[in-house]
Every structure is written in C-alpha cells, then in structure tokens.
Amino acid sequence: MRLSRYFLPVLKENPAEAQIVSHRYMLRAGMIKQESAGIYAWLPLGYKVLARLEKIVHEEQQRAGHIPLLMPTLQSADLWRESGRYDDYGAEMLRIKDRHERDMLYGPTNEEMITDIFRTYVRSYKDLPLTLYHIQWKFRDELRPRFGVMRGREFLMKDGYNFDLTKEDALHAYNRHMVTYLRTFERMGLTAIPMRADSGPIGGDDTHEFLVLANTGESEVFYDEAVTDLKLGDRKVNFDNRDEVAEICREFTTLYARTDETHDAALFDQIPEERRKVGRGIEVGQIFYFGTKYSEPMGATVQTAEGTQVPVEMGSHGIGVSRLIGALIEANHDDKGIIWPEGVTPFHVGIVNLKQGDAEADAACENIHDSLIALGLDPLYDDRDERAGGKFATMDLIGLPWRITVGPRGLKNGVVELTSRRTGVSEEMTPADAIARIAAIYANI
Amino acid sequence: MRLSRYFLPVLKENPAEAQIVSHRYMLRAGMIKQESAGIYAWLPLGYKVLARLEKIVHEEQQRAGHIPLLMPTLQSADLWRESGRYDDYGAEMLRIKDRHERDMLYGPTNEEMITDIFRTYVRSYKDLPLTLYHIQWKFRDELRPRFGVMRGREFLMKDGYNFDLTKEDALHAYNRHMVTYLRTFERMGLTAIPMRADSGPIGGDDTHEFLVLANTGESEVFYDEAVTDLKLGDRKVNFDNRDEVAEICREFTTLYARTDETHDAALFDQIPEERRKVGRGIEVGQIFYFGTKYSEPMGATVQTAEGTQVPVEMGSHGIGVSRLIGALIEANHDDKGIIWPEGVTPFHVGIVNLKQGDAEADAACENIHDSLIALGLDPLYDDRDERAGGKFATMDLIGLPWRITVGPRGLKNGVVELTSRRTGVSEEMTPADAIARIAAIYANI
Numbered sequence: 082m083r084l085s086r087y088f089l090p091v092l093k094e095n096p097a098e099a100q101i102v103s104h105r106y107m108l109r110a111g112m113i114k115q116e117s118a119g120i121y122a123w124l125p126l127g128y129k130v131l132a133r134l135e136k137i138v139h140e141e142q143q144r145a146g147h148i149p150l151l152m153p154t155l156q157s158a159d160l161w162r163e164s165g166r167y168d169d170y171g172a173e174m175l176r177i178k179d180r181h182e183r184d185m186l187y188g189p190t191n192e193e194m195i196t197d198i199f200r201t202y203v204r205s206y207k208d209l210p211l212t213l214y215h216i217q218w219k220f221r222d223e224l225r226p227r228f229g230v231m232r233g234r235e236f237l238m239k240d241g242y243n244f245d246l247t248k249e250d251a252l253h254a255y256n257r258h259m260v261t262y263l264r265t266f267e268r269m270g271l272t273a274i275p276m277r278a279d280s281g282p283i284g285g286d287d288t289h290e291f292l293v294l295a296n297t298g299e300s301e302v303f304y305d306e307a308v309t310d311l312k313l314g315d316r317k318v319n320f321d322n323r324d325e326v327a328e329i330c331r332e333f334t335t336l337y338a339r340t341d342e343t344h345d346a347a348l349f350d351q352i353p354e355e356r357r358k359v360g361r362g363i364e365v366g367q368i369f370y371f372g373t374k375y376s377e378p379m380g381a382t383v384q385t386a387e388g389t390q391v392p393v394e395m396g397s398h399g400i401g402v403s404r405l406i407g408a409l410i411e412a413n414h415d416d417k418g419i420i421w422p423e424g425v426t427p428f429h430v431g432i433v434n435l436k437q438g439d440a441e442a443d444a445a446c447e448n449i450h451d452s453l454i455a456l457g458l459d460p461l462y463d464d465r466d467e468r469a470g471g472k473f474a475t476m477d478l479i480g481l482p483w484r485i486t487v488g489p490r491g492l493k494n495g496v497v498e499l500t501s502r503r504t505g506v507s508e509e510m511t512p513a514d515a516i517a518r519i520a521a522i523y524a525n526i
Numbered sequence: 527m528r529l530s531r532y533f534l535p536v537l538k539e540n541p542a543e544a545q546i547v548s549h550r551y552m553l554r555a556g557m558i559k560q561e562s563a564g565i566y567a568w569l570p571l572g573y574k575v576l577a578r579l580e581k582i583v584h585e586e587q588q589r590a591g592h593i594p595l596l597m598p599t600l601q602s603a604d605l606w607r608e609s610g611r612y613d614d615y616g617a618e619m620l621r622i623k624d625r626h627e628r629d630m631l632y633g634p635t636n637e638e639m640i641t642d643i644f645r646t647y648v649r650s651y652k653d654l655p656l657t658l659y660h661i662q663w664k665f666r667d668e669l670r671p672r673f674g675v676m677r678g679r680e681f682l683m684k685d686g687y688n689f690d691l692t693k694e695d696a697l698h699a700y701n702r703h704m705v706t707y708l709r710t711f712e713r714m715g716l717t718a719i720p721m722r723a724d725s726g727p728i729g730g731d732d733t734h735e736f737l738v739l740a741n742t743g744e745s746e747v748f749y750d751e752a753v754t755d756l757k758l759g760d761r762k763v764n765f766d767n768r769d770e771v772a773e774i775c776r777e778f779t780t781l782y783a784r785t786d787e788t789h790d791a792a793l794f795d796q797i798p799e800e801r802r803k804v805g806r807g808i809e810v811g812q813i814f815y816f817g818t819k820y821s822e823p824m825g826a827t828v829q830t831a832e833g834t835q836v837p838v839e840m841g842s843h844g845i846g847v848s849r850l851i852g853a854l855i856e857a858n859h860d861d862k863g864i865i866w867p868e869g870v871t872p873f874h875v876g877i878v879n880l881k882q883g884d885a886e887a888d889a890a891c892e893n894i895h896d897s898l899i900a901l902g903l904d905p906l907y908d909d910r911d912e913r914a915g916g917k918f919a920t921m922d923l924i925g926l927p928w929r930i931t932v933g934p935r936g937l938k939n940g941v942v943e944l945t946s947r948r949t950g951v952s953e954e955m956t957p958a959d960a961i962a963r964i965a966a967i968y969a970n971i
Contacts, residue, residue, distance in 0.1 A: 088593050088656060090647035114643060116598055117630065122643060123596040125658070131596065148533050151568040151576065153561055153680045154599060154663055155632075172625045177632075179679075180617045180667045185562065187600075187622075198559055198567060202535035211533060213570070218599055218663070222625045234624075235598045 082428065083450070084463045088125050091475055101297045103410035104229030106419050110479045112406075119226025119234030126479060127406070129427035131237065134269065134402050135216055137424065138239045141265040145257050145320040147212040147241055152194050154218055158184035160193040163379050173221045187220035192375050192397055195242045199393065200381035206246045209383065209393070212254055214241030216402060228297075231363070231407035239400040244393045246383065248372065251394035253323045255287060255370045256330045258398040260320070262291055262366050263313045263333060265400065268526075270422020271412060273365055274308055275334055279342040287370040287396075290340060292362030295411035302362040304338040305352045311336075363408040370396040419480025420503050423526050428461035429453070430519050431481040433473065435488030437466045445497070445512055446487050452516050458523060477502065483522065485515050527873065528895070529908045533570050536920055546742045548855035549674030551864050555924045557851075564671025564679030571924060572851070574872035576682065579714065579847050580661055582869065583684045586710040590702050590765040592657040592686055597639050599663055603629035605638040608824050618666045632665035637820050637842055640687040644838065645826035651691045654828065654838070657699055659686030661847060673742075676808070676852035684845040689838045691828065693817065696839035698768045700732060700815045701775045703843040705765070707736055707811050708758045708778060710845065713971075715867020716857060718810055719753055720779055724787040732815040732841075735785060737807030740856035747807040749783040750797045756781075808853040815841040864925025865948050868971050873906035874898070875964050876926040878917045880933030882909060890942070891932050894957055901965050922947065928967065930960050 090111040098115075099105035107113045112127030123131055139149060155177065161167035167174075167186075175187040188194070195213060203211070216239045226234050243254035259275060266273035271293050278290040292302055294309070311333055319325055337352055339345065340362070349357065376382070376392040383393055413420045421427070430453065434446045446462055453460040461481065463472045469488075476484050486498040486507075496509040499518060510518070535556040543560075544550035552558045557572030568576055584594060600622065606612035612619075612631075620632040633639070640658060648656070661684045671679050688699035704720060711718035716738050723735035737747055739754070756778055764770055782797055784790065785807070794802065821827070821837040828838055858865045866872070875898065879891045891907055898905040906926065908917045914933075921929050931943040931952075941954040944963060955963070 086591060088595070088647075088658060111647075114646065116639065117600070117602045117628070120598045120600055122598060122639065124643070125593050125595045128594055128596045128660075132594075146531060148570050149573055150533075150570045151573045153565045153567060155562070155565055155665070155680055157562045175622065175624065177620065177622050179620065180669070183562070194561065194567065198569070201559065202533075202556075213533060215573075220600070224625070235600055 082459070082461050084461060085465055087461070089475075089479070090124065091478060099229065101228050101231070101411070102414055103231065103297075103407040106410055106414060106478070107229055107406070110419060113230065117234075119223055119232070121230060121233060121235075126427050130406055130421075130425055131403065133425045133427070134405055135237075137268050138216060138265055138400055138402060141261045141268070142214055142239070142241060145212075145261045147214050147261070149215060150213055151215045152188070152191050152198075152217060154187055154220070155185050156188045156194055158186055160197055161186065164193050164196075164375055165378065166193070173223065175220045175222045188217075189219055189221045190238075190397070190399075191215070191217075191240055192242065193379070196375045196379045196381045196395070199244055200376075200379060203244070203393075204384060206383050206385050209244055209246050210250055210254060212241055212243040212257075214239060214398075229407055230403045233403065236401065237403040239402055241398045243396050243398070244381075246385070246391070246394065248394055251370055251372070251396055252287070253326065255368055255396050256323075256326045257320050258368045258396070259289060259330050259333070260313070260318055260326055262368065262398075262400065263329070266291060266293075266365065267313055268424045269405065269409065270424050271365070271405075271409065272309055274302075274304060274338050274362070276302065276304070276338045276340050276362075277334070277343045278340055278367065289334070289368050290364050291366035292340065293365050293408045293412055294360055295363050295408065296361055297411050298361035298363040300362050300364060301341040302338070302360055303341070303344050303349050304358050304360070305336040306356040306358045308333075308336040308338045363404075363411060364401070365405050365408050366398075366400040368396065368398040414480070417474070418478035421480045421482055423482050423522060426480070426482050428481050429458045429523055430460050430483040430485060431476040432460055432462040433469070433476060433484060433486045434462070434464060435469045435486060437464060439489050441492050442487055442489050445492055449485060449487065449497070449512050449516060453519060456516070456520050458519060483519060485519075487512075527904070527906050529906060530910055532906070534920075534924070535569065536923060544674065546673050546676070546856070547859055548676065548742075548852040551855055551859060551923070551925075552674055552851070555864060558675065564668055564677070566675060566678060566680075571872050575851055575866075575870055576848065578870045578872070579850055580682075582713050583661060583710055583845055583847060586706045586713070587659055587684070587686060589709075590657075590706045592659050592706070594660060595658055596660045597633070597636050597643075597662060599632055599665070600630050601633045601639055603631055605642055606631065609638050609641075609820055610823065611638070618668065620665045620667045633662075634664055634666045635683075635842070635844075636660070636662075636685055637687065638824070641820045641824045641826045641840070644689055645824060648689070648838075649829060651828050651830050655688065655690050655695055655699060657686055657688040657702075659684060659843075674852055675848045678848065681846065682848040684847055686843045688841050688843070689826075691830070691836070691839065693839055696815055696817070696841055697732070698771065700813055700841050701768075701771045702765050703813045703841075704734060704775050704778070705758070705763055705771055707813065707843075707845065708774070711736060711738075711810065712758055713869045714850065714854065715869050716810070716850075716854065717754055719747075719749060719783050719807070721747065721749070721783045721785050721807075722779070722788045723785055723812065734779070734813050735809050736811040737785065738810050738853045738857055739805055740808050740853065741806055742856050743806035743808040745807050745809060746786040747783070747805055748786070748789050748794050749803050749805070750781040751801040751803045753778075753781040753783045808849075808856060809846070810850050810853050811843075811845040813841065813843040859925070862919070863923035866925045866927055868927050868967060871925070871927050873926050874903045874968055875905050875928040875930060876921040877905055877907040878914070878921060878929060878931045879907070879909060880914045880931060882911045884934050886937050887932055887934050890937055890957055894930060894932065894942070894961060897961050898964060901961070903964060903968060928964060930964075932957075
C-alpha cells in the first residue's frame with residue numbers, strides 16, 4: 082500500500098479525552114474515531130489489526146474442532162425471560178422496542194440464543210460433543226465508558242459454547258478452550274496468564290480469566306513470576322486426547338496466579354520471595370464451565386444411550402477481540418508510539434523514501450514494495466513528499482515492527498537500512514537482502 | 527470436515543413459513559434459523575457461504591484501491607439530524623434510547639457517519655480521491671419482513687463511499703464501482719445486470735441497480751436478451767485509467783436493461799423482437815452519484831489548489847451481502863435442493879461413503895478427504911452410518927457442486943465416482959484422478 086493512497090489520519094497532538102496510553106495512541110495513529118461514548122469507528126489501520134486478530138481467533142478455534150456460526154446482534158427479550166436473566170441484567174442491557182412494540186435487546190452475550198439453537202435441532206447424545214462459536218459485535222451500556230476500546234459499549238467478542246453429555250466431557254471442552262486460548266494469545270505476541278477467577282453473571286463453578294500484565298490493568302493480580310516463562314510454542318496438540326490437553330492445562334495453572342477476587346495470601350506466601358509478584362492485569366478472555374445452568378431452565382436435553390433425557394452440560398468461553406487491541410498496545414509501546422508484535426501488525430513493514438522524487442530512490446522503493454507484495458507480504462510505503470523526520474515519526478507512532486529506509490546516499494553504495502522498531506537497531510544491507518530478511522521473519526507467523 | 531463432527535441440522539419437511547424457494551432451502555439445508563421476524567442466526571453452513579461472499583467483495587473492492595474500515599452498528603441521532611434524514615426516514619429506522627436517554631439508532635446506511643469521518647480529518651484536495659467502504663450489519667425495521675434473508679431486518683451490507691474533488695472525478699469513482707461490481711457478481715457465478723434505476727431515499731442523479739434474473743424477483747425488468755451474454759471475464763483492468771473503465775461501463779449499459787421504475791416502452795420497442803425480454807429481477811447492489819447532497823449540509827469541504835473551499839463530491843455504493851445468498855439460491859437450484867456455483871460453495875466437494883465401517887471404503891474416503899485438505903481445498907465427508915439414499919439427498923439439498931462417491935464395489939475396480947450436482951453426470955475414475963479433477967476445477971476460482 083502506498084501511503085499517498087491510504088487513509089491514515091495521524092494526529093500530532095495528544096487527545097485530551099484519552100487517559101491511558103492505548104487510547105491515546107489509537108486515536109493518534111488514526112486507528113479509531115469515537116462516534117458516541119464508548120462507540121468507535123475502526124479507521125483503516127485499526128480495522129486491519131482487528132481483522133488480523135479475528136483471523137487468529139478463527140484459526141485456533143477451528144484447529145480444535147470448534148465450529149463457527151454467526152448469531153445476530155439483536156435478540157428477542159423472550160429468550161432472556163426464559164433463563165431469568167432479562168430482569169437480572171440491569172441497566173447494562175440495551176433494551177429496544179421495535180415498530181411493533183416488541184421487546185428486543187442488543188445482545189451482551191449469547192448463552193440463551195445458542196441454547197435455543199441447540200434445543201431446536203439436537204436430540205441425541207450421538208450428536209455430542211459439539212462446540213459452536215461466533216465473533217460478533219456485542220453491546221453493554223456501561224455507565225461510564227472509558228479507556229477507548231478497553232471499556233467500550235459496542236465491542237467485538239468471540240464467544241463459544243460447548244455442549245456435552247457429561248461433566249467430564251464438558252471439563253474436557255473447558256480444557257480444550259484453555260489450550261486454544263494459550264495459543265491464540267501467544268500468536269498475538271501476548272503473555273496472557275490464566276488465573277482462577279470469579280464467575281460473575283455468567284454463573285458456574287469453574288472459571289479462569291486470561292490476564293495480560295500491564296500497569297493500567299483494571300485487576301490487581303498476584304502471581305509466581307515463573308508463570309510468565311511458560312510457553313506453549315508450536316507443539317502439536319491432539320485435541321481429542323483428554324490427558325494430553327489436561328496435562329497442558331495443569332502445566333499452565335499449577336503455579337500461583339490469581340486476581341484479587343480469588344487471591345489467597347497464605348498460598349501466595351509459599352512462593353519463594355524473589356518470584357512473588359503483585360501487579361495489574363487486563364482481562365482479555367474468560368472460560369466458564371456452568372453445567373446445566375441454562376440447559377435445565379430452557380429444556381435443552383438429549384437422549385442418552387440408555388434412553389433417558391438429560392440436560393446438556395455446557396460452558397461458555399469468550400475473547401474480547403476489540404479490547405485485545407487496547408491490551409496489545411498497553412503491553413507493547415514506548416514514548417514514540419505503538420510497537421506491534423509481528424503476529425498482529427497491520428502492515429508487515431514500512432518503507433521510507435528519504436528523497437521522494439529522486440528517480441533512483443523512487444524506483445528502489447517501488448521495487449521493494451512490489452517485491453514484498455509478490456511474496457505475499459503487506460508493506461506500507463510512505464511515498465509522500467514529506468521530510469524524513471515526519472516520515473520516521475509516523476512510522477514510529479503506528480508501530481510497524483520493521484522499517485526499510487531508502488535514500489540516494491545509501492543506494493550509491495547499493496544499500497538500504499533495515500530497522501527494528503522494538504530495539505531501534507539498524508543494519509545496512511542490499512535491497513534484496515532486506516526483502517529476504519522480512520520474508521524470513523514472517524515465514525513462520 | 528467430517529459430517530459426524532459438523533453441525534448441519536437439515537430438515538426433511540418443508541417449513542410452512544417459507545414462501546419462496548431460497549428461504550425454504552436455507553431453512554431445510556440448516557443454513558439459517560429465524561430468531562425473530564426478519565432476524566436470523568447463520569448456522570455453520572450459511573455462515574460459511576456468507577464468509578465466502580465477504581471475501582470476494584473485499585478482494586474486488588481492494589483491487590480497485592478502495593479502503594476498508596468498519597463503522598459501528600449504532601449511531602447517534604445527532605448526525606442524522608444534520609443531514610435532515612432523522613425525521614425523513616420513518617418507521618423503518620430502529621430508534622433506540624440508551625441508559626442516559628440519548629437518541630441512538632441502528633444504522634440502516636452510513637452516509638452521515640462517513641461524511642463526518644471525512645470532514646473530521648480531510649482538509650485538502652491533495653488527499654483525494656478517496657473511497658472508503660465497510661461490510662457491516664445494518665437494520666431496517668421492515669413492516670412485514672419476509673422471504674427469509676431476502677427481506678430481513680438485520681442484514682449484512684457492503685457500503686462504500688467515494689470522495690472526490692470534481693463531478694468528473696466522482697463519476698470515475700461511480701464507473702470504477704460498476705466495474706468492481708460486475709467482477710464481484712461474476713465471481714459468485716451470478717448474471718447481475720446493471721440497470722438504470724431510481725435513486726430513492728439516498729438521493730442523487732445517477733444510479734444503477736444490479737439485478738439478478740429470477741422468477742421470484744421483486745422488480746419487473748425489461749431487457750435486451752443480448753445483455754445476458756456480456757462477460758467481464760478475467761480481463762485486467764487499470765482502475766486509474768478513466769477511459770478504460772468508462773468504456774467497460776458503456777459496454778455493459780448500452781444495451782437496453784431497465785426496471786419498471788425507469789422503463790421506456792418506446793426505446794424497448796426498438797430492440798429486435800426476438801431479443802425483447804420481460805422478466806423479474808432481484809436487486810443485489812446499487813451505485814449512486816449524489817454530488818454534494820451530504821457534504822454541503824454537513825460542511826465536508828476541501829481546499830482546492832486555488833485556495834478556495836468546496837464541498838466534496840460523493841457517491842455511495844452498496845452490495846446486499848446477506849440477501850445475495852437468497853438471490854444465489856433463487857438463480858441456482860432444482861427440485862432436490864441448492865446448486866452452488868463453485869465460487870461461493872460452502873464446501874468444495876462432498877465425499878459420500880456408501881458403506882461406512884467397511885475398512886477399505888473408510889480408508890479411501892479418509893485418504894481423499896485428507897489429500898484434498900492438503901491441497902488447500904475444503905471437502906465435506908459424510909462419514910455417518912446412514913443409508914446411501916439419505917447421504918445423497920443431503921448432498922443434493924446442501925448443493926455442493928461436486929460429489930465423490932466411494933463404495934466397496936467401485937474400489938474393487940480401483941475407481942470412485944465423480945458427479946456434477948448441476949448436470950447430474952457421473953464419471954468413474956481413480957481416487958487420484960478425482961482429487962486432481964477437483965483441484966483443477968478450483969485452481970482458477
């Protein structure tokens with residue numbers, strides 16, 4: 082993409098309304114524009130990151146055999162009356178009347194609707210196990226929306242629901258989700274720690290939250306520092322193998338890591354003192370096992386092999402896709418701007434032309450740009466007639482992890498400069514080597 | 527995908543509420559479930575088709591240099607008061623009050639919001655031309671929603687907006703959109719004819735609708751039969767070349783083709799009688815040039831090279847993504863079910879095992895399934911323990927364009943059967959040849 086043809090409205094000034102760094106940088110980098118309190122338009126750069134996150138979430142869910150569908154944003158109030166949550170949910174539920182005065186609502190979550198879909202079609206234990214999920218916009222009418230997309234009102238969430246015959250099967254689904262989430266967040270370049278949590282309005286016995294460590298996090302967290310060294314990496318997981326999946330969960334949940342809701346000071350004190358950490362975390366995902374909490378009142382039963390009818394065992398599992406972008410920036414930035422992890426960066430590499438209009442520099446940039454595209458990569462070429470300083474500032478702000486700088490002086494020696502946004506380290510090399518290096522960096526991402 | 531692990535709730539009975547064939551088959555094939563009047567959940571098979579359509583729309587828009595972003599579903603009423611449409615729009619606009627009693631609405635379209643985004647950031651003619659688009663859920667509170675996703679209330683639309691300095695530039699954007707739409711619909715396997723139309727509530731002078739011929743269409747259409755032979759094919763288009771783009775538009779809009787709104791009987795009568803056709807059409811897209819209708823009242827101006835301020839020239843361009851699925855089925859079905867064009871089919875090929883549990887048949891099916899996936903294809907393997915007749919009926923109903931049938935008798939002779947859903951013609955060949963044939967069919971799609 083040539084920047085002269087793109088829409089990247091970066092701001093020089095710090096917006097007064099932004100209290101935290103992710104909100105500030107998202108506004109300044111032209112990623113979002115507030116449309117109403119807690120409701121944002123995703124400008125092209127922001128939308129690109131959102132789409133990358135969605136793709137990772139889809140891939141990791143489907144790798145575990147979970148099946149995508151798409152439920153609507155608006156729901157009938159009747160379903161929520163069946164579960165009893167219509168009255169419980171309070172003012173955060175956006176209640177709507179249509180032209181026929183029917184009670185509707187903008188879905189804040191989908192337990193009721195998915196349970197209704199299940200009971201409409203599934204009759205037999207033979208159709209289990211089943212996990213359905215979607216990525217859809219939700220609405221929670223927060224009293225005081227703030228922190229940009231971190232606590233917005235209209236937000237994008239992945240929510241998945243498992244349906245199983247037995248509690249044991251449902252706990253396998255729970256574990257399967259934990260492993261998919263570990264890989265999802267790792268691919269995004271995040272250290273997200275599963276912590277035992279409180280179930281809140283979803284209900285249920287077992288629940289873990291995934292928290293990204295960041296000073297601006299809303300939750301106080303207590304953890305054994307060794308937990309931050311755990312990595313799933315690219316180990317191959319057989320999601321049908323219960324023991325294998327359970328063993329990974331044990332590996333990631335044995336070391337102490339809890340939010341203030343479930344913190345146990347006595348247990349915490351058993352950690353060697355040098356590894357005992359107190360910090361703050363941003364919640365980016367949560368998994369729940371809640372058994373028959375919805376299936377029983379809503380009559381979602383299946384016939385067992387013995388011919389009896391039993392309510393199906395369920396859980397639900399969410400990832401805050403839009404909020405993740407805030408968390409990513411909170412965990413990856415410096416005082417010049419965002420530093421995207423390679424797995425989620427909107428463009429793979431920036432190309433800065435130090436002397437726009439210089440025939441040789443222009444040709445070298447065009448060639449690098451087109452070669453990268455031919456390799457399936459997505460470069461952003463700053464081809465504007467601007468000073469080099471302004472171009473560098475824009476690249477630093479929008480946070481592309483790699484930058485190729487092209488100027489007449491370097492080209493005389495046959496070289497361009499490849500710079501890492503994270504380390505700031507630059508290396509000179511031929512254009513062909515720079516292209517090859519970028520291709521190698523993204524080959525496994 | 528193995529059907530035993532998928533969620534495909536096909537119905538044997540014809541649902542009473544479905545008046546047209548696309549609605550009937552979408553319900554029967556387990557593609558959608560009605561959640562409220564005119565509001566549908568997209569079950570896995572339906573969601574897959576929707577995702578394929580979205581991908582084609584994105585690719586063709588971006589090929590022409592149009593830039594994706596994502597605006598929210600809910601909008602503030604204030605923007606619509608500025609353009610004067612808040613009061614004009616009537617009962618089809620879903621009006622909402624949030625917890626602070628602020629007037630909101632569920633966007634039925636986005637001219638106001640995109641104009642506001644533009645005026646917030648763009649100041650100079652140097653930033654033009656610019657075309658922004660998104661694919662987002664919309665809501666129109668239809669008095670009588672019907673025909674399934676063809677006239678739903680919550681629907682998925684691609685809407686794009688061009689911003690240009692002069693009328694001439696804006697008409698080039700209009701033409702560019704026409705060409706992208708021609709390719710988009712062709713890739714979906716549709717013959718969608720651009721017809722001069724009425725502008726309706728969007729406003730403007732120039733507008734074309736794209737209509738798919740189908741007996742159940744809501745519009746009466748009058749056309750020269752020769753128009754249905756026009757094909758864009760895979761010719762390479764330089765979207766910056768105005769004459770080239772305009773010439774393609776002339777090619778596709780010179781032959782007579784109009785809806786009843788703009789029909790001219792005298793012109794129609796000049797067509798040679800044997801090519802004069804009257805039929806019905808389903809609207810799947812519309813493009814508008816409307817100049818300064820929104821930019822003027824909303825103050826979206828740019829500075830010209832001469833230093834004066836002028837309101838920006840605009841147009842808007844929509845594709846009814848969810849409704850397209852209805853149109854696709856209306857145009858591609860028989861009495862057994864849907865017949866998907868290869869460009870949009872949810873799975874590329876079905877694999878039917880005639881004797882589940884037969885070691886050789888099972889192994890052959892598994893091998894074909896895995897080989898197709900290794901080639902980047904997406905097969906659906908019916909591995910259920912069902913009679914062959916039931917498996918064939920399901921495959922015919924869900925409409926995969928190709929089927930590989932595997933049975934012990936054929937395998938004795940080293941062959942499987944490859945069947946075209948559209949022609950019904952079957953051929954025997956080795957499993958390896960069947961795989962190669964499927965790969966060749968999808969190589970250019």
